[in-house]
Amino acid sequence: MDLRYSEEDIRFREDVRTFFRTALPDDIRRKVVCGQRLSREDVVRWTGILHAKGWATPGWPVEWGGTGWDSVKQYIFKEELLMAPAPEALVFNTSMIGPLLIAFGSDEQKSHFLPKIATLEYWFCQGFSEPESGSDLASLRTRAVQDGDEYVVNGQKIWTTMGHRADWCFLLVRTDPDAKKQRGISMLMVDMKTSGITVKPIITIDGYHDLNETFFDNVRIPAANLIGEENKGWDYAKYLLGHERSAQSRVGLSKMRLQRARQLAQDIACGTGCLADDPQFRERIALIEVELKALEILTLRVIADGPASTGGASDPKASILKLKGVALQQAATQVLMEVAGYDAMEYDGEFLKGAAEPAGGEDWALTIAPNFYFARHVSIAAGSSEVQRNIIAHSVLGL
Amino acid sequence: MDFNLTGDQRLLKEAVERLLADTYDFAQRKSLLAEPDGWSRTQWQRFADMGLLGLPFAESDGGFAGGPVETMIVMEAFGNALVVEPYLPTVLLGGGFLRLAGSDEQRQRLIPRIIDGSLLMAFAQAEPQSLYDLFRVETRARRVGGAWVIDGHKRHVLHGDSADVLVVSARIDGASNDTEGLALFLVDATAPGVTRRGYRLQDHTRAAEIRLENVRVENDAVLGQPGHAFPIITRVVDSTIAALCCEAVGVMANAHERTIEYMKLRKQFGATLGSFQALQHRAVDMFVQLELARSIAMYGVMSCEDTDPQACSRAVSATKVQIGQSARLIGQESLQLHGGIGMTEDYPAGHYFRRLTMIEMLFGDTSYHLAALAEAGGGWRTGRRLEFF
Numbered sequence: 058m059d060l061r062y063s064e065e066d067i068r069f070r071e072d073v074r075t076f077f078r079t080a081l082p083d084d085i086r087r088k089v090v091c092g093q094r095l096s097r098e099d100v101v102r103w104t105g106i107l108h109a110k111g112w113a114t115p116g117w118p119v120e121w122g123g124t125g126w127d128s129v130k131q132y133i134f135k136e137e138l139l140m141a142p143a144p145e146a147l148v149f150n151t152s153m154i155g156p157l158l159i160a161f162g163s164d165e166q167k168s169h170f171l172p173k174i175a176t177l178e179y180w181f182c183q184g185f186s187e188p189e190s191g192s193d194l195a196s197l198r199t200r201a202v203q204d205g206d207e208y209v210v211n212g213q214k215i216w217t218t219m220g221h222r223a224d225w226c227f228l229l230v231r232t233d234p235d236a237k238k239q240r241g242i243s244m245l246m247v248d249m250k251t252s253g254i255t256v257k258p259i260i261t262i263d264g265y266h267d268l269n270e271t272f273f274d275n276v277r278i279p280a281a282n283l284i285g286e287e288n289k290g291w292d293y294a295k296y297l298l299g300h301e302r303s304a305q306s307r308v309g310l311s312k313m314r315l316q317r318a319r320q321l322a323q324d325i326a327c328g329t330g331c332l333a334d335d336p337q338f339r340e341r342i343a344l345i346e347v348e349l350k351a352l353e354i355l356t357l358r359v360i361a362d363g364p365a366s367t368g369g370a371s372d373p374k375a376s377i378l379k380l381k382g383v384a385l386q387q388a389a390t391q392v393l394m395e396v397a398g399y400d401a402m403e404y405d406g407e408f409l410k411g412a413a414e415p416a417g418g419e420d421w422a423l424t425i426a427p428n429f430y431f432a433r434h435v436s437i438a439a440g441s442s443e444v445q446r447n448i449i450a451h452s453v454l455g456l
Numbered sequence: 457m458d459f460n461l462t463g464d465q466r467l468l469k470e471a472v473e474r475l476l477a478d479t480y481d482f483a484q485r486k487s488l489l490a491e492p493d494g495w496s497r498t499q500w501q502r503f504a505d506m507g508l509l510g511l512p513f514a515e516s517d518g519g520f521a522g523g524p525v526e527t528m529i530v531m532e533a534f535g536n537a538l539v540v541e542p543y544l545p546t547v548l549l550g551g552g553f554l555r556l557a558g559s560d561e562q563r564q565r566l567i568p569r570i571i572d573g574s575l576l577m578a579f580a581q582a583e584p585q586s587l588y589d590l591f592r593v594e595t596r597a598r599r600v601g602g603a604w605v606i607d608g609h610k611r612h613v614l615h616g617d618s619a620d621v622l623v624v625s626a627r628i629d630g631a632s633n634d635t636e637g638l639a640l641f642l643v644d645a646t647a648p649g650v651t652r653r654g655y656r657l658q659d660h661t662r663a664a665e666i667r668l669e670n671v672r673v674e675n676d677a678v679l680g681q682p683g684h685a686f687p688i689i690t691r692v693v694d695s696t697i698a699a700l701c702c703e704a705v706g707v708m709a710n711a712h713e714r715t716i717e718y719m720k721l722r723k724q725f726g727a728t729l730g731s732f733q734a735l736q737h738r739a740v741d742m743f744v745q746l747e748l749a750r751s752i753a754m755y756g757v758m759s760c761e762d763t764d765p766q767a768c769s770r771a772v773s774a775t776k777v778q779i780g781q782s783a784r785l786i787g788q789e790s791l792q793l794h795g796g797i798g799m800t801e802d803y804p805a806g807h808y809f810r811r812l813t814m815i816e817m818l819f820g821d822t823s824y825h826l827a828a829l830a831e832a833g834g835g836w837r838t839g840r841r842l843e844f845f
């Protein structure tokens with residue numbers, strides 16, 4: 058047993074760090090540090106820079122533009138990215154539809170879509186959830202009926218993140234209403250400009266527009282856009298969920314937030330000194346850091362047991378990573394709230410959206426509350442914490 | 457010991473609740489928020505007409521001589537409906553300073569106008585990067601002839617944008633973290649040298665950043681004894697915190713009730729959320745926190761009657777800590793149990809959650825009051841030693 062990074066890993070980490078320091082445009086870095094939301098243009102620009110370096114899709118096979126890094130290097134890359142801090146890759150493209158096509162797509166789909174997915178020329182969104190089908194995703198009702206070489210789709214999706222900015226959507230539809238509920242589901246890709254698609258905004262409690270309702274009214278989708286086999290969509294959905302979980306501990310994100318909290322606390326008066334020197338404050342941060350360290354080692358253990366990209370049969374312990382990872386992400390946003398105090402309470406929607414200057418408040422504090430509020434979603438979306446617990450109870454504990 | 461409301465108190469409770477049921481449901485509230493002030497003058501007048509604005513004032517000042525229980529009733533009802541009008545800054549803070557430290561002339565001039573709804577007040581206390589210590593004041597006031605000249609920078613002045621008269625804390629002596637040397641001034645919010653930047657807060661209430669440059673006030677603007685304002689500030693803020701905790705109870709009660717209702721309706725996996733035992737237990741834990749919160753709020757409010765200011769402060773810190781704990785659990789669990797819908801602006805749960813996080817922060821968050829309490833020697837003192845050997 059040896060829990061240290063190898064010398065090669067350490068050199069790699071230095072390279073990655075240097076790259077993030079030099080290649081990330083200042084305006085984007087400032088937005089990420091200030092917790093502002095990025096525009097589509099920001100994310101595309103940054104992805105282009107990564108792509109030029111060959112690092113836009115590190116986890117993909119080399120033939121499709123991957124790096125060939127082992128799982129430890131991939132972990133280091135992700136962690137350094139989050140701590141830089143630099144924008145995260147668009148998960149829908151890089152971690153979801155890309156790997157899915159690589160695993161199950163046809164040759165034509167791969168050669169047409171994968172390059173455009175990697176550069177975000179096609180920005181994908183995810184059309185899974187429906188108003189009546191959230192945790193119980195397999196009960197979904199959006200219907201697809203084959204008509205010649207097309208599917209005709211009718212129904213409604215909800216919570217479509219960035220649906221209003223997306224070019225394409227991968228969605229789950231019911232193709233066999235008579236089969237057992239998991240059996241009659243298929244996965245399609247649809248061009249968001251297709252007639253019959255209506256996208257309506259949902260404003261969240263941070264005051265931001267990220268989510269949408271997406272309506273399908275007799276939308277005709279070429280049958281060639283079916284992913285894999287008809288009625289196997291549930292297997293692909295499960296593959297995606299398994300694929301994502303190990304990435305969801307996002308230890309680097311929590312570390313970065315705590316580091317920021319510490320730095321900001323140096324300017325906050327407390328007792329005869331500053332908040333950063335307050336023993337109780339330090340203990341609160343240290344306690345979260347202890348848990349982060351444990352989670353980091355657990356993440357590396359799960360990764361070492363076999364990269365999730367080898368197939369859907371990922372380690373069910375990965376559910377712990379999501380469960381605990383999101384709890385610590387939320388705890389870190391809470392610490393930032395404590396540091397910012399009243400300065401976090403001003404609402405400045407334009408600054409959150411990326412305005413260069415705040416309306417009058419403190420730029421370091423203005424996004425802390427909205428990001429704290431929005432962070433409540435990480436224990437709800439992508440398999441809620443309750444769903445993760447159910448998975449662990451059934452699959453790990455055999456209850 | 458008696459936990460019951462008197463007949464009059466029950467009538468007050470019914471009347472406030474009925475008024476809010478008729479005029480302040482979630483949709484009505486949304487249109488109030490869209491009014492130019494970000495709250496409703498019409499609604500304010502309704503509160504005046506019902507006598508709510510005069511509740512805590514002595515009869516000799518034209519008020520209704522209500523005590524802490526009456527304030528508790530109103531604040532809890534306001535919390536339940538998420539009322540955004542400036543009751544706390546005008547009646548509890550502004551009114552509190554006038555009641556405690558106002559001269560006869562000041563009281564006679566201002567209190568009747570608070571009661572009839574024509575005067576709004578705000579307390580300009582917090583300063584940049586000061587967190588919550590009430591003594592941490594760098595705003596300065598100096599004597600010039602028979603008058604005073606004030607310079608300083610205040611932030612997060614609740615409803616400071618619409619206030620007519622500000623109560624400004626300023627230092628006339630000492631270093632920026634001395635408890636001695638503070639004074640309170642009544643400042644006309646439109647006086648020369650006062651600039652205000654109003655803004656919306658995360659929970660849709662309002663606040664302002666206020667700069668005072670060479671603001672001149674006459675000697676009759678001083679509240680209480682200049683240089684010795686700290687005990688008064690503490691006392692008024694303590695009783696305001698206690699009242700705010702009662703508001704929190706209303707917010708939590710509503711958040712909890714909504715969550716239970718939703719769990720009875722929402723189905724996943726062919727069953728209501730409420731039928732899942734894991735979620736039942738979570739709802740129970742919320743309920744436990746609600747009842748603890750309700751209980752400590754009663755204790756906090758009644759402790760403000762204590763003649764010993766330190767006992768009062770200790771009780772208020774204890775109350776704020778329990779309320780903070782309860783608010784955190786209830787607010788967060790309410791969102792979690794709602795799933796995606798709770799995250800949306802158009803649905804009430806997220807508004808209750810945001811109000812709770814704001815209340816947890818106002819006048820000192822949980823960590824702050826916990827530290828204060830620990831420093832004061834704990835929540836209660838029996839003065840008794842336990843002898844075992």
Ligand SMILES: Cc1cc2nc3c(=O)[nH]c(=O)nc-3n(C[C@H](O)[C@H](O)[C@H](O)COP(=O)(O)OP(=O)(O)OC[C@H]3O[C@@H](n4cnc5c(N)ncnc54)[C@H](O)[C@@H]3O)c2cc1C
Nearest residue numbers: 183185186191192216218434438439441443792793795796
């Ligand atoms: C910010 C955000 C972004 C999202 N982005 C997308 C997206 O891009 N694409 C997409 O398709 N979806 C997206 N979602 C949807 C997300 O996946 C769903 O919100 C999630 O699946 C939960 O479903 P629900 O909201 O309907 O809650 P419900 O399923 O109604 O759950 C409500 C509560 O009950 C709990 N619960 C449910 N069943 C059980 C059970 N059996 N045992 C114990 N507890 C249970 C849940 O954990 C939750 O706490 C997003 C959601 C959010 C909040």
